[in-house]
Amino acid sequence: MQDLSNADCIVIQGSNMAECHPVAYQWVTEARLKGARVIHVDPRFTRTSATADKHIPIRAGSDVVLLGALIKYILDNELYFKEYVVAYTNAATIVSEKFQDTEDLDGLFSGYDDEKGSYSQETWAYASNDGADDETPGTIGGPAAGHEHGHTKSERAAGDEHGSGGPALEHAKVLRDETLQDPNSVFQILKKHYARYTPEMVADTCGIGVDDFEYLARSVTENSGRERTTAFVYAVGWTQHTLGAQFIRTAAIVQLLLGNMGRPGGGIMALRGHASIQGSTDIPTLYNILPGYLAMPVAGLHDTWDDYLGAIGNKEQKGFWANADTYAVSLLKAWWGKAATAENDWCFDYLPRLSGAHGTYQTTMAMLDDQVEGYFLLGQNPAVGSAHGRMQRQAMSHLKWLVVRDFNMIESATFWKDGPEIASGELKTEDIGTEVFFLPAAAHTEKSGSFTQTQRMLQWHHQAVEPPGDCQSELQFFYELGRRVRELLADSTDERDRPLLDLTWDYPTDEHGEPDAEAVLAEVNGRHLTGDKAGEPLSSYTEMKADGSTDGGCWIYTGVYADGVNHAAARKPGREQDLTALDWGWAWPANRRILYNRASADPEGNPWSERKRYVWWDAEAGKWTGHDVPDFVPDKAPSYRPEPGTGGPAGLAGDDPFVMQADGKGWLFAPKGMLDGPLPTHYEPQESPVSNPLYAQQSNPARKVFPRKDNLWSPSGDAPGADVYPYVFTTYRLTEHHTAGGMSRWLPYLSELQPEFFCEVSPELAAERGLENGGWATIVSARAAIEARVMVTERMTPLVVRGRTIHQIGLPYHWGVGSNAIVSGDAANDLLGVALDPNVQIQESKAGSCDIVPGRRPAGDELLRLVAEYQSRAGSTVMTSNELRTGHPESTPDTRGG
Amino acid sequence: MDPKKTFLSWPVVRQVRSGDFLGRGPAVTSAHTRELTPRTATADKVVQSVCPYCAVGCGQRVFVKDGRVVQIEGDPDSPVSRGRLCPKGSASEQLVNNPGRQRKALYRRPGGTDWESIELSTAVEMVAQRFVESRRRTWQDHDEHGRPLRRTMGIASLGGATLDNEENYLIKKLFTAAGAIQIENQARI
């Protein structure tokens, strides 16, 4: 975070940082005071724009065109950082001749399967000197590491596994052309792919003038290179799209070309929105991964331990993922202790198997089908905070039982008596058979534990007081629940209950029954189990073994409890340290603050420049040193070259800085890992008033759609009926509220600061629709109609896209309908439908189509009729906008959504 | 005229006398204000904490008196936040103490029109029983090809991004051992 102050230029795009991460914004301000240029690219003029050097308004969802044009500008004008690009990226690597680009196939890459609506990634592989399908000894991969189809990868949201490194490659014998001239080199493929991403295309797609583009391009390129660095900052404005992961990939390509990765003041800063949302990804409360980004096993792919090991990381693979067996065995030992032995494959069979996508939206639809009986809500309010609030509430009314653990009586706990569907008459309280348990939660001051903040730093918070009344920490509740469940099953001889009964589930508690959070942290960190160090904490994940002699619940967190010291609680004041502040909290991995920081030195190990000195090779001492923990084998000299065929970390050369990648390089072209293409390509949002100006293919052909009657869409582009929902809406957050309001709309101060739901519209749109500042407006999408107070403001700029004016409407999504909060109001997320990014299964909530009219919305039956009348006028059916491959209806999955 | 009000107590004169030229310090402090003591000064202890809202992770100092949180302020020691808090972080004392906060376990029976009170331990036991029953009813041993599944699709969970790592760890561990795979949180949203 502090490192942003080292940047010479900062581009904030897909984030309103000053509003949503206000205290972090001080580092942007600091950079600006030191002369950095700050540019804000956003549909709205916000608090961030107000303090930036320039605001560039953009049409929501068109970011790949802008950034793609930046890539073209860098390549055309030879402004890339040549030495860095050749040495540290895969620019010189040759790609298989079977690869075909979207330029060849009008918006599709090679490998698209109409029936599955997804890609096989085989043709995107690197070329090899002995044939692309080579699997001879010395190459990476065996049968198990072979090609898994994008369809199953998407279902298990395999993109999430790359939270700490890239995927395995088939082979390591890559061909390189360091002149970058080979037509199949990544560099030339990149050139061709973005050839039509011109400043004029930017104007025609994003609504950004050529001058503004020029300003951005010059600012970024003039502030990159040996002496200078540029940073990008994003938040959910980039992730919440049907090609969200590709937005970030585009920025990664820009940053790699400009040599800004792994260097001070560079990189791409992800601003996450919750105290421990990073932690809940690392130690995931997510369906598809195990702690430390290990895959959850999938039926048919990982039926045996050997299948699984081959898939998560192969010994012959280069980089640290080659040791994935040690991470997995240590995890299984942490969970099943003595029961986990070499003979029973460390209880691998105790793990349940995936068989498709089981994300939160698929689960919601399964509830509607009465397949889910019980649901726990742990500090989350889906009735307001998830896309398609109506579907969420309807789904919960199908549950047998619901447990809500929260501070306040949130809307998800009371939908059965005061939800919008009760008001509209769609649901009746007496008919809802759901049993609801409201169990009050303890606050952060009432329990000890660690949060992992946005830059992977764990910080311990100490308990200050006892929780009041029945309030309990999740730690205590789940420990207790586990104890009782195990008691209920204690006499069971059923084999299916063994995983619960054999589970290590014994933590010391205090006099109030609260488990010792530090004991849990120690388990997460891991221990030596045998030998003279038995019982001692591990100090690094490199100490983990695959023979059962170590345990550890999350390998990337190993070291946080090194020497039995809680390093998350390290609190040396910042003013007594340098900017990196290594003695405050603990960042994974190994307390490293900037990842891949080996790249801050040149191939010989010297800083690229004095000004950007960060980590370098100390030849005399024979080790890496600097302001941070070097992200490299500490004593591996820059001149080190591995024997061909060496796997693991030793397989990477002394000048391969991207140590979690299978080839040690930063990937401009992703031969594996991205399910919707090896290069980011512009597609329109699922719902868009604009036809894709670049390709016949309208939207991401690999996105996840759910054609069903309760999830209709507006027609897009030139399709008839698209003008029924002519405006774009985009949702966002305010400083004074938090997400769905569970932690803010019950607080008098915050409620007073932002009391009421509103919509932001431009004066032009207000005139077009007769909207009055301070008055009411009704906003209608193909799913719902809601009402909001109108704010007419020049902060909203109408954009001209190919001669047509596009109006965008801004909607903060913090309010919900209920009777318990201090402030309530219609929920913006009710307008959204469910369509997902294929890599990570995140919904598109940053761009949708709507209409807006003056006045309050009707109530009851009339409200339902209004929505239905719009749907019929637009001619929306379950097929509308759901065709995956444009013009090929057969590419649309059945109504269960696949 | 108030005998205590003399020429010397004229505001401008007061400002000059006390060196408070901008009129924002002692010159304008009332007797009432002078007698006030900040809650932070009378606290029994100060505990280092972290803001529970967004992922910036600003440092907090929690002031405690008589077993109660009386104030929460920014922690100047934090190298990330350097003592600052935004409106949410600054309001977090109300998160802990607001009168609307639920402090008791509640139960709504099927078809019920209102909440009923319930003993916490009764509620937890009922949840444990339902957990076991739903798991049994919805258990899947194998898929249609005979491949192992060992799971229940009958129990799901959402939440975790506002919880501690240690809490998420226990949740993931317990649910996975129980075969419940539909565990999700805000990170997917």
Ligand code: SF4
């Ligand atoms: S109102 Fe709040 S944000 Fe504004 S100056 Fe006062 S304390 Fe600061």
Ligand code: SF4
């Ligand atoms: S004080 Fe504000 S900026 Fe800091 S962590 Fe809390 S919510 Fe985020």
